[in-house]
Amino acid sequence: MKLNFHKNHKLLFGVVFWGFVALTLIIAVLPATWVQQQNEPLPASEPMTELQRKGLNIFISEGCVYCHTQQVRPIEMDENWGRPSAPGDYARINRQDVWRQTPAVLGSERTGPDLSNIGKRQPSDVWHYMHLYNPRSVVKESIMPSYPWLFEVVENPSDGATTVSMPEGYGPKNGTIIATREAEALVAYLKSLSQVPMDAWPSAAQQAKADSAVASAVKKKVNGATIYANNCASCHQNNGQGIQSTFPSLVGAAYVTEKDPTRHIRAVLYGLQGVTIDGKDYTGVMQPFGELLSDEEVAAVINYERTNWGNDAPTITAEDVTKVRNNDELNKIQPNE
Amino acid sequence: MNNPSAVQSVGRPFTVEKAKAEERIDTSPESVKLIFTYIAFSAFWLVFGTLVGEYLGFKFVWPELDSISWFSFGRLRPVHTNILFWGFLSQAMIALALYVVPRTSQRELYSYKFGWVSFWLINTSVFFGVITLMAGINNGGQEYREIIWPIFLLFALGLILVAYNLYKTIADRNVKEIYISNWYILAACLWTIVLVVTAYLPGYQEDGISQTVVQGYYMHQGVGQWFTPMVLGLTYYFLPILLNKPIYSYSLGVLAFWTQMVFYTMIGAHHFVFSPIPWWIQTLAIVFSVGMFVPVTAGAGNFLLTMRGKWRSIARSYSLPFILAGVLFYAIVSYQGTLEAFRSLNKVWHFTNFTIAHSHMSMYGFVAFLVWGGIYGLIPRLTGKEPPQFTVGAHFWLALIGVLVYSVPLMIGGTLQGLSWMAGEAFIESVTLMTPYWVWRAVGGTMMFLSHLIFAYNVWKMRPDSWQRLRQVTELQTN
Ligand code: HEM
Ligand code: HEM
Numbered sequence: 034m035k036l037n038f039h040k041n042h043k044l045l046f047g048v049v050f051w052g053f054v055a056l057t058l059i060i061a062v063l064p065a066t067w068v069q070q071q072n073e074p075l076p077a078s079e080p081m082t083e084l085q086r087k088g089l090n091i092f093i094s095e096g097c098v099y100c101h102t103q104q105v106r107p108i109e110m111d112e113n114w115g116r117p118s119a120p121g122d123y124a125r126i127n128r129q130d131v132w133r134q135t136p137a138v139l140g141s142e143r144t145g146p147d148l149s150n151i152g153k154r155q156p157s158d159v160w161h162y163m164h165l166y167n168p169r170s171v172v173k174e175s176i177m178p179s180y181p182w183l184f185e186v187v188e189n190p191s192d193g194a195t196t197v198s199m200p201e202g203y204g205p206k207n208g209t210i211i212a213t214r215e216a217e218a219l220v221a222y223l224k225s226l227s228q229v230p231m232d233a234w235p236s237a238a239q240q241a242k243a244d245s246a247v248a249s250a251v252k253k254k255v256n257g258a259t260i261y262a263n264n265c266a267s268c269h270q271n272n273g274q275g276i277q278s279t280f281p282s283l284v285g286a287a288y289v290t291e292k293d294p295t296r297h298i299r300a301v302l303y304g305l306q307g308v309t310i311d312g313k314d315y316t317g318v319m320q321p322f323g324e325l326l327s328d329e330e331v332a333a334v335i336n337y338e339r340t341n342w343g344n345d346a347p348t349i350t351a352e353d354v355t356k357v358r359n360n361d362e363l364n365k366i367q368p369n370e
Numbered sequence: 371m372n373n374p375s376a377v378q379s380v381g382r383p384f385t386v387e388k389a390k391a392e393e394r395i396d397t398s399p400e401s402v403k404l405i406f407t408y409i410a411f412s413a414f415w416l417v418f419g420t421l422v423g424e425y426l427g428f429k430f431v432w433p434e435l436d437s438i439s440w441f442s443f444g445r446l447r448p449v450h451t452n453i454l455f456w457g458f459l460s461q462a463m464i465a466l467a468l469y470v471v472p473r474t475s476q477r478e479l480y481s482y483k484f485g486w487v488s489f490w491l492i493n494t495s496v497f498f499g500v501i502t503l504m505a506g507i508n509n510g511g512q513e514y515r516e517i518i519w520p521i522f523l524l525f526a527l528g529l530i531l532v533a534y535n536l537y538k539t540i541a542d543r544n545v546k547e548i549y550i551s552n553w554y555i556l557a558a559c560l561w562t563i564v565l566v567v568t569a570y571l572p573g574y575q576e577d578g579i580s581q582t583v584v585q586g587y588y589m590h591q592g593v594g595q596w597f598t599p600m601v602l603g604l605t606y607y608f609l610p611i612l613l614n615k616p617i618y619s620y621s622l623g624v625l626a627f628w629t630q631m632v633f634y635t636m637i638g639a640h641h642f643v644f645s646p647i648p649w650w651i652q653t654l655a656i657v658f659s660v661g662m663f664v665p666v667t668a669g670a671g672n673f674l675l676t677m678r679g680k681w682r683s684i685a686r687s688y689s690l691p692f693i694l695a696g697v698l699f700y701a702i703v704s705y706q707g708t709l710e711a712f713r714s715l716n717k718v719w720h721f722t723n724f725t726i727a728h729s730h731m732s733m734y735g736f737v738a739f740l741v742w743g744g745i746y747g748l749i750p751r752l753t754g755k756e757p758p759q760f761t762v763g764a765h766f767w768l769a770l771i772g773v774l775v776y777s778v779p780l781m782i783g784g785t786l787q788g789l790s791w792m793a794g795e796a797f798i799e800s801v802t803l804m805t806p807y808w809v810w811r812a813v814g815g816t817m818m819f820l821s822h823l824i825f826a827y828n829v830w831k832m833r834p835d836s837w838q839r840l841r842q843v844t845e846l847q848t849n
Contacts, residue, residue, distance in 0.1 A: 065574045126577070174802050259795060
């Protein structure tokens with residue numbers, strides 16, 4: 034009678050309460066403690082700077098985590114985003130302050146791309162600023178919110194201010210856009226997002242493997258159009274026409290249509306910056322893709338450019354790319370010299 | 371166990387005629403005032419919270435609706451979820467519990483004063499929570515615990531007070547047995563206190579992904595040890611009493627209770643399948659997700675068997691259809707959840723809009739529908755005022771069709787998203803392919819939102835005439 038759950042409320046609710054406390058210890062508190070004790074940054078990773086940490090706080094405040102994961106799963110479909118994430122990737126993240134918990138950067142939804150390697154994929158400041166000011170200025174189909182409050186519009190920007198020029202129709206009518214300290218911090222954080230190798234002293238081979246993990250997945254089905262959409266369209270646009278005075282057009286461009294593909298291959302392998310193209314200067318920077326894309330993929334994307342949007346140039350093979358890659362002579366001289 | 375009639379002997383059996391105005395049951399005016407105020411505020415949060423949800427849904431179709439920081443997607447999304455969790459559903463469930471627990475214990479609520487203090491604590495917490503979230507101050511972006519601790523502490527205190535109040539009521543009951551509803555309801559309060567404390571305490575979740583382990587536990591126990599047992603407990607009261615027959619099997623309810631407590635607690639990590647948290651926790655979570663078959667089948671089966679042979683009463687009632695829909699959704703989303711937990715299917719659905727469909731079918735189809743069933747079942751009997759039949763029907767059908775129009779397209783779209791990623795297509799494809807499904811969501815969401823306006827109107831129609839008259843009527847009745 035006394036030990037009857039139906040009649041003895043102390044017994045019933047005692048078991049319910051303490052039983053749940055015990056289960057909580059087993060499934061949450063103890064494993065969390067264990068994970069915390071094992072927490073160790075990867076040897077090759079660097080501590081976050083003050084600015085990057087501030088950027089992370091803005092990333093959390095603005096709720097970027099509701100649309101972006103930072104979590105590469107150990108399954109084939111995630112190989113595009115990098116190598117599988119390890120606990121060490123997050124080891125340098127900790128509590129923000131007394132008020133706020135450790136940021137949840139892993140995310141639970143991928144409305145936008147995974148950002149584990151965005152620093153590698155998109156190292157251009159200019160692109161990030163334009164994208165944050167209005168994502169549709171660089172990716173037409175984007176549904177990401179604009180963040181104009183991270184910028185200011187001023188009449189006369191002071192020296193040293195980071196100015197942002199937007200394409201027609203996306204900026205204010207008068208005045209110049211400058212990035213606030215918040216925007217600079219956020220971009221510094223985004224650029225710092227880049228997976229490092231798991232080992233302490235990686236051999237060159239391992240390093241290369243880690244870097245090209247992003248690429249290795251696509252190997253099975255090399256498709257120029259997809260590679261272009263994932264790597265190039267954010268700047269040069271789907272229609273290849275680029276964005277006025279920031280990212281050049283590829284349509285009918287000399288680099289793309291000339292018979293000798295060397296310049297074109299080098300632009301993709303080693304990036305391009307500060308070159309006057311057809312008499313115009315571009316403020317954007319193009320990053321090197323040599324480590325991100327295999328020779329086969331570089332060939333595929335170049336052929337895609339060469340045969341699209343009315344371009345009609347001779348196509349190339351992976352061997353042509355290998356040749357350029359292995360030519361130390363060409364390797365040393367950057368295309369912009 | 372052989373005395374399930376504790377419920378029946380308590381209140382007068384409710385008749386279930388749709389058209390008939392009910393006789394008021396003799397509850398103290400304090401109680402009516404307290405419960406109705408909770409319900410009125412929860413209706414307010416429902417309208418406000420789903421207005422925000424509606425706006426968020428529109429932003430997927432028109433991302434340029436505004437560029438004001440306080441209204442941006444990343445800030446409003448936690449506003450939406452937190453309002454509906456803590457302001458609408460929690461508050462409405464507590465209101466119903468404040469009636470059911472005293473009723474089945476055959477005595478008055480232990481303290482009305484505590485009831486009011488809880489009310490203010492909860493609403494203040496949600497109010498300031500909303501302001502801080504919109505200002506961009508959140509608790510590390512940890513889903514459902516986004517409100518920072520100084521503010522959420524108020525909610526926790528409110529909940530502790532509710533638990534204490536209910537415990538004292540049950541401890542001093544005038545029946546021998548503790549009715550099964552009270553097991554679920556008070557257990558839910560106790561579990562959630564542990565849960566919230568565990569979620570906010572520092573120490574073991576500071577560095578790296580230790581917080582992720584706690585987040586999995588918290589996220590799922592939030593729905594699994596708070597909303598689920600609360601509404602199930604309420605349904606163990608409202609269903610038999612509205613049908614005027616005892617629950618099909620009392621012992622199935624008890625079985626479901628214990629398995630719920632053990633199995634559900636273990637499955638949190640299924641939110642992080644394939645993530646870098648320890649693999650064994652993930653596997654354990656998947657195994658127990660399959661084990662959830664037991665409490666879900668026992669619970670939903672028990673309700674459906676109770677309804678068997680009473681379909682006509684259900685059709686003639688305006689509260690029972692909500693309960694029927696809620697029970698069906700409970701079974702559907704739970705089996706759906708088990709499927710989502712399998713590694714093979716998780717691959718396709720994880721990170722996609724399929725999860726959003728699951729969230730709304732569960733929080734809305736299951737929890738909100740059962741809460742509405744309870745409200746329409748109870749309030750007219752408390753205040754003696756019935757809402758218009760037509761508007762209750764409009765609420766039911768708009769909400770039901772709305773949630774289906776919302777979630778079925780998202781399930782299809784979510785699956786296509788996953789398949790697109792698997793096929794290695796350009797990422798932006800998975801964004802553009804969603805457009806039609808997001809439009810459907812906006813349509814379904816609009817129907818849902820309209821139904822909530824109607825619900826608020828119905829609550830207004832059910833309001834007590836005036837506290838004064840209420841007192842007089844009660845006195846007349848008791849004399
Ligand atoms: C008018 C009705 C509603 C509309 C239009 C609506 C809309 C939305 C939208 C657009 C999102 C964001 C989805 C995303 O990030 O992809 C969302 C998330 C969510 N909503 Fe609603 N909602 C409504 C009602 C409700 C109700 C009544 C609840 C009940 C508690 C609820 C619970 C949630 C939850 C839990 C999430 C987070 C989902 C997740 O992370 O998986 N919603 N809602
Ligand atoms: C046996 C029962 C259930 C199982 C096995 C289950 C399983 C799951 C799984 C695996 C996910 C993660 C999906 C993903 O991210 O890929 C999930 C998400 C979710 N479930 Fe369930 N579910 C069950 C019942 C319920 C119930 C009854 C509710 C509501 C009361 C619910 C509410 C939610 C919510 C709100 C989410 C979204 C969490 C988020 O990402 O923000 N589930 N469920």
